[in-house]
Amino acid sequence: MKKAKYIIRKMTVGLTKSCKKVGDVKVLSRIILWCAGLMVLVALGVVLFYKPVRDAVFIPPEVKTVVEVKSGDTLSKILGGKGFSMRDIDTISKTLKKDADFVTLRPGRDKFEFVQKDENQPISKIVIKNGPWRQMELSCGETGTWECQKIDIQRDTRVTYKTGEILDGDSFYLAGMRAGIPAGILADVYDLLAFEMDFERDVRAGQHFYVLYEENYASEKMVDTGHVLAVSFEALRGNVQMYRFVKSDGGVGYYDEHGNGAIKSLKRTPINNAKITSSFSGRRKHPVLGFTRAHKGVDFRAPTGTPIPAAGAGRVVARSFNRGHGNFVKIRHNGTFETLYAHMSRFAKGVNVGTVVRQGQIIGYSGSTGLSTGPHLHYEIIKNGQHVNPMTVKLPAINNLDAANKKTFMEYKQQLDNTINSLKENPTQIMRL
Numbered sequence: 001m002k003k004a005k006y007i008i009r010k011m012t013v014g015l016t017k018s019c020k021k022v023g024d025v026k027v028l029s030r031i032i033l034w035c036a037g038l039m040v041l042v043a044l045g046v047v048l049f050y051k052p053v054r055d056a057v058f059i060p061p062e063v064k065t066v067v068e069v070k071s072g073d074t075l076s077k078i079l080g081g082k083g084f085s086m087r088d089i090d091t092i093s094k095t096l097k098k099d100a101d102f103v104t105l106r107p108g109r110d111k112f113e114f115v116q117k118d119e120n121q122p123i124s125k126i127v128i129k130n131g132p133w134r135q136m137e138l139s140c141g142e143t144g145t146w147e148c149q150k151i152d153i154q155r156d157t158r159v160t161y162k163t164g165e166i167l168d169g170d171s172f173y174l175a176g177m178r179a180g181i182p183a184g185i186l187a188d189v190y191d192l193l194a195f196e197m198d199f200e201r202d203v204r205a206g207q208h209f210y211v212l213y214e215e216n217y218a219s220e221k222m223v224d225t226g227h228v229l230a231v232s233f234e235a236l237r238g239n240v241q242m243y244r245f246v247k248s249d250g251g252v253g254y255y256d257e258h259g260n261g262a263i264k265s266l267k268r269t270p271i272n273n274a275k276i277t278s279s280f281s282g283r284r285k286h287p288v289l290g291f292t293r294a295h296k297g298v299d300f301r302a303p304t305g306t307p308i309p310a311a312g313a314g315r316v317v318a319r320s321f322n323r324g325h326g327n328f329v330k331i332r333h334n335g336t337f338e339t340l341y342a343h344m345s346r347f348a349k350g351v352n353v354g355t356v357v358r359q360g361q362i363i364g365y366s367g368s369t370g371l372s373t374g375p376h377l378h379y380e381i382i383k384n385g386q387h388v389n390p391m392t393v394k395l396p397a398i399n400n401l402d403a404a405n406k407k408t409f410m411e412y413k414q415q416l417d418n419t420i421n422s423l424k425e426n427p428t429q430i431m432r433l
């Protein structure tokens with residue numbers, strides 16, 4: 001090293017000296033000589049440097065082939081396609097059932113990864129990715145037996161806070177997307193707010209909202225989103241706030257800031273993100289009949305074929321056709337409430353008179369049957385036999401909290417509020433509950 005420095009210094013000095021007598025042939029030949037010397041030195045360095053690498057033992061990289069599960073694929077079809085014998089397939093399938101209670105393949109979601117030591121070796125490992133949080137590793141032993149190991153991928157759940165504002169001419173959906181709320185979370189938020197809000201009349205420019213929700217990470221990478229933990233919307237009729245809470249018996253619900261059940265027995269808006277085209281009124285001019293008569297429900301714009309979910313749990317008491325309503329379904333929810341859905345293009349499979357439906361279950365598809373000017377959902381709420389305005393009727397909560405749970409809830413709510421405040425100040429910090 002010292003010698004190299006000496007040579008370089010000497011060369012530099014030589015060059016500087018030579019510059020003073022440019023034009024002299026002798027000097028020129030000296031420069032060429034120095035340059036040649038330098039090149040030899042560099043070449044020597046390269047050879048010395050790369051020698052150990054050149055001599056290292058070459059390890060061929062593992063060969064990995066990924067097969068995505070398509071519809072119609074079976075375990076034997078996939079393994080057969082990779083050249084496994086019927087006997088191997090049978091052993092692998094039994095091992096999977098026994099050690100990993102693996103039953104079904106999900107097309108479009110599951111993946112197989114086949115690993116070979118190198119391309120001339122047989123497959124010695126199969127990794128089945130059965131969902132983002134679960135994978136199974138099958139390895140072939142010396143004697144040709146297969147062993148299976150179920151691996152649960154560690155889930156790192158973090159909380160994220162997103163806030164937004166309604167702008168002029170905006171919908172909540174657009175404002176939510178702009179705020180960066182993922183589509184799946186936004187749909188859940190809609191489902192929740194639909195219990196309390198009329199998205200048509202309660203939404204105005206200048207209103208603020210926020211959502212606190214879970215994001216699941218694996219190896220520092222976001223894999224999917226989890227639950228909506230809290231949501232707040234400055235609605236026209238007052239601030240709507242909801243918090244997710246797990247009760248002592250494990251039951252999960254959403255509650256307002258006072259601990260009252262936020263999930264109501266019925267939804268005011270059965271179809272998410274649907275525009276109201278006609279409101280409930282005692283009197284209105286009927287668009288088809290032409291004369292004035294009451295509009296006993298609310299009309300939601302919905303292209304033909306839009307799935308219609310049941311507004312609440314109950315039993316189907318009518319599934320029929322009449323001149324006014326066209327195809328309609330009526331559900332009795334309890335002693336007090338009934339709901340009716342009209343102008344359907346068709347009914348959902350398995351929905352008949354007497355069918356018990358849960359909240360959100362699809363009962364039919366929108367259309368324009370009966371007295372209707374275009375595809376829409378006509379939705380009625382009937383309370384004790386009287387038609388009421390779905391947007392304003394007071395609806396009972398499904399599950400309120402008892403005293404002990406309410407106390408725990410209020411403490412937990414404080415914790416969520418603190419988290420929200422921290423994230424408001426520093427949105428990029430990593431927070432877990």
Ligand SMILES: [Zn+2]
Pocket residue numbers: 278295297298299377378379
């Ligand atoms: Zn109507």
